[in-house]
Every structure is written in C-alpha cells, then in structure tokens.
Amino acid sequence: MSVLARTTATGGTIEKRGAMVEKYTIRAAKPEDHSKIIRVMPDWWGGRDLTPMVPKLFLVHFHTSSTVVELENELIAFLIAFDSQSYSNEAYIHFVGVHPDHRGVGIGRHLYELFFERCRTVHRTIVRCCTSPVNRASIAFHKRIGFSLEQGDGEIDGIPIINNYNRPRDPKVRFRIDLETRPAPAEG
Numbered sequence: 557m558s559v560l561a562r563t564t565a566t567g568g569t570i571e572k573r574g575a576m577v578e579k580y581t582i583r584a585a586k587p588e589d590h591s592k593i594i595r596v597m598p599d600w601w602g603g604r605d606l607t608p609m610v611p612k613l614f615l616v617h618f619h620t621s622s623t624v625v626e627l628e629n630e631l632i633a634f635l636i637a638f639d640s641q642s643y644s645n646e647a648y649i650h651f652v653g654v655h656p657d658h659r660g661v662g663i664g665r666h667l668y669e670l671f672f673e674r675c676r677t678v679h680r681t682i683v684r685c686c687t688s689p690v691n692r693a694s695i696a697f698h699k700r701i702g703f704s705l706e707q708g709d710g711e712i713d714g715i716p717i718i719n720n721y722n723r724p725r726d727p728k729v730r731f732r733i734d735l736e737t738r739p740a741p742a743e744g
C-alpha cells in the first residue's frame with residue numbers, strides 16, 4: 557500500500573490507499589509540536605531515548621522546513637529538517653519518525669519526497685542524514701528512498717560507518733542523495 561498525496565509543502569491531506577482509507581493531515585511543524593514529538597520518541601524508537609538529540613531549538617528555528625502528519629489531532633509522523641548554513645547547495649534531515657501502527661504505507665517516503673520537492677525549489681540539491689548502525693530499519697528505508705551510504709573509517713556487518721561521530725564509541729552511518737541525478741518520482 558502507498559499513500560495518495562494531496563499535499564503541498566505547507567499543508568494538505570494524504571490518504572492511505574487500500575480497503576481502509578485514512579485521511580492524514582500534513583502541515584509545516586510549529587514550535588508547540590516539540591512536546592508531542594518528545595513524548596512519542598522513546599516508544600517510536602523501540603525504547604531508545606534519543607530525545608536529547610531533539611532540543612526545542614529545532615522546532616523553534618527550523619519548523620518551517622519541518623513537517624508533521626496527524627490523524628484526528630494525534631501525531632502520526634514528523635520530519636525535522638533544515639537547509640545547511642555552511643553549504644549553500646545542501647539540506648539536512650535530522651530526524652524522521654512514523655507511528656508504529658502507521659508504518660509501511662508510504663508516509664516516511666512521502667515526507668521525504670515533500671522535503672526533496674522543497675529542496676529543489678530552493679536549489680538545495682544534496683540532502684544528507686545519518687543514523688546509528690543498530691537501526692537496520694532506518695538503513696533499509698534510506699536505501700529504498702535512494703540514498704547512498706558514505707564511506708567512513710570503519711565497517712559493521714559490511715555497513716560503512718564513521719566511528720566516534722558525536723563522541724567516543726558513537727558510530728554513525730551517513731547518507732547522501734543528489735537530487736540532480738535522481739529523477740523526480742512519477743505522478744499518479
């Protein structure tokens with residue numbers, strides 16, 4: 557199943573295709589979304605508490621480039637992303653999360669495609685993100701979206717990693733996609 561998009565980068569609805577149709581609301585994030593996001597993160601990340609990596613400043617200073625999805629006012633998904641201040645042709649996706657009961661229907665892909673669409677309009681053609689090597693679902697997801705894995709200074713189970721990324725013994729897998737060489741997805 558996939559989601560049927562009826563959205564713009566700032567708002568709209570998406571529908572899940574299939575026997576049961578659920579209409580999701582999609583909109584730009586707001587600073588007030590921070591508390592809702594923090595509340596669900598440990599559950600959505602399978603008990604891992606990554607909330608210290610999402611301080612409120614991301615929702616204060618980067619909310620216009622970040623997105624939330626809701627169903628009847630319940631948070632269903634979020635994407636926290638921003639334009640690089642250091643590299644004028646790059647953007648960065650910091651965090652993406654989809655409610656466990658709503659995974660596998662294309663919401664994560666849809667959030668990425670919306671962000672890519674926005675990136676193209678502001679001439680940000682390289683998008684980067686990173687994840688932990690233990691997060692195999694995230695690695696599989698990013699590969700399906702079309703990201704390549706960047707070379708690092710080590711490998712875990714054949715996955716290239718960079719060791720000691722944020723601190724000692726904190727390996728990360730880094731992803732990159734070039735929107736100029738990746739064709740836009742077909743309509744319909």
Ligand SMILES: CC(C)(COP(=O)(O)OP(=O)(O)OC[C@H]1O[C@@H](n2cnc3c(N)ncnc32)[C@H](O)[C@@H]1OP(=O)(O)O)[C@@H](O)C(=O)NCCC(=O)NCCS
Pocket residue numbers: 600601650651652653654655658659660661662663664665666687691692693694696697698700701
């Ligand atoms: C990773 C995550 C965001 C994926 O969201 P999702 O809405 O379920 O993903 P989608 O349904 O849009 O899937 C997009 C593609 O990725 C693939 N994919 C998604 N999850 C996958 C998994 N666990 N294993 C293998 N492939 C997967 C899908 O098959 C789909 O492929 P297709 O479009 O070619 O058919 C979601 O599982 C999640 O929130 N995980 C917990 C938080 C997390 O780890 N975030 C990422 C790091 S910040």
